[in-house]
Amino acid sequence: MELSGTILRGSEYEPIEGRIVIEDGRIEAIEEATNVPDRIVSPAFVNAHTHLGDSIAKEAGRGLSLAELVAPPDGLKHRLLREADRDEMVDGMKRSLEFALATGTVACLDFREGGVEGVSRLEEAASELPIDAYAFGRESVEAMEAGDGFGASGANDADFERERRATAAADKPFGIHAGEADPSDLDPALDLSPEFLVHVVHPEPRHLERIESDEIPIAVCPRSNLVTGVGVPPVDELARRTTVALGTDNVMLNSPSMFREMEFLAKHTSLEAPAILRMGTRNGAALLGRDDGLIEEGRPANLLVLDADTPNLAGVLDPVRAVVRRAGQGDVADVIVDGRSVEMSDW
Structure with missing residues (x-):
């Protein structure tokens, strides 16, 4: 599985445009990329x-x-x-x-x-x-x-x-x-x-x-x-x-x-x-003794994907502040649990 967008990477949640490669429920690689979708990828x-x-x-x-x-x-x-x-x-x-x-x-x-x-x-x-x-x-x-x-x-x-x-x-x-x-x-x-x-x-x-x-x-x-x-x-x-x-x-x-x-x-x-x-x-x-909460190679792929082009988030310049201060349920595009997409339509 691959996931692209603005990724909040590491312990400082540094925003990078790139893609995440997920294998066996874990983050295998984080690679910079161009022309990524209008999404923000945060730790869940x-x-x-x-x-x-x-x-x-x-x-x-x-x-x-x-x-x-x-x-x-x-x-x-x-x-x-x-x-x-x-x-x-x-x-x-x-x-x-x-x-x-x-x-x-x-x-x-x-x-x-x-x-x-x-x-x-x-x-x-x-x-x-x-x-x-x-x-x-x-x-x-x-x-x-x-x-x-x-x-x-x-x-x-x-x-x-x-x-x-x-x-x-x-x-x-x-x-x-x-x-x-x-x-x-x-x-x-x-x-x-x-x-x-x-x-x-x-x-x-x-x-x-x-x-x-x-x-x-x-x-x-x-x-x-x-x-x-x-x-x-x-x-x-x-x-x-x-x-x-x-x-x-x-x-x-x-x-x-x-x-x-x-x-x-x-x-x-x-x-x-x-x-x-x-x-x-x-x-x-x-x-809780868990290993997730950061987007880093080797950590569990438990991720939150936001649509950065919703009326609420379109025009955001600081994606970290957007997650913390502005985002809400209506901006959630997907939730990834152990490397698998949760069907948000179920909730």
Whole structure:
């Protein structure tokens, strides 16, 4: 398979006119060329933090606080999840995964409510789709063992020492929400030596120093944080200290669109477009131990192809900024997963 256009190559997403040669699901060669089609070829996205279960309750909870919306065990989200039957939830998650795929996402890291059964529901939702949905069980060691890791709600909610030890013994990653509403749970979260943190909206200087010295990556979800009224994370400062990946958080609050998340971040920080694109591609992939997220020889051919001649993108001079700040679902011409074209008409 060959793919031509303006290719965002390497870790700096350098735009070159050329073609990509794909063999056995991997990028075999990247060659400069002339007279290429009016397309932008970017790495596909990896969404570093989702809660897909609440796809059954989109835009619920107007006027509620963060705790009233999502705090376990009796926040609105958790009550609705308990009331939802299996088929309803599986269908809702599948539809959200279809939308994520149609907007260029090939993998997501989901903090999975509902124990072992919740992990099973996500696996069923993703089973027929060319998208990797990683289930990080939230509520028990058994859920972690059934899934891909443990996703803790927050160090103020419970003592997660047992779950941390079990996750390490299983050789799986442990992630935890921290510093979302206030800084009170950041120190106890860091004491657990997690593989990554989620949110970190309110770090104090000592937390930033610990994060930097321990090299702990962070998944940020700025749109969600703004919606819930806790503020926007200091992403510029976090990015100076550690690896930052980008997530969309609860589907009940925000669509799982990495286009929208990147645009929001670009317009609320001083970060340049390549840094933000890296957060939405390579950094999220690295968080999951994946090798994609960059267009380089030898890497998996997981790619997003944009039509650069749509009314939205025609006339763009900086293709990296176009992907980060302007592009959307209507500009997607194709998504390549493991070297194969996804039929976008299916979604």
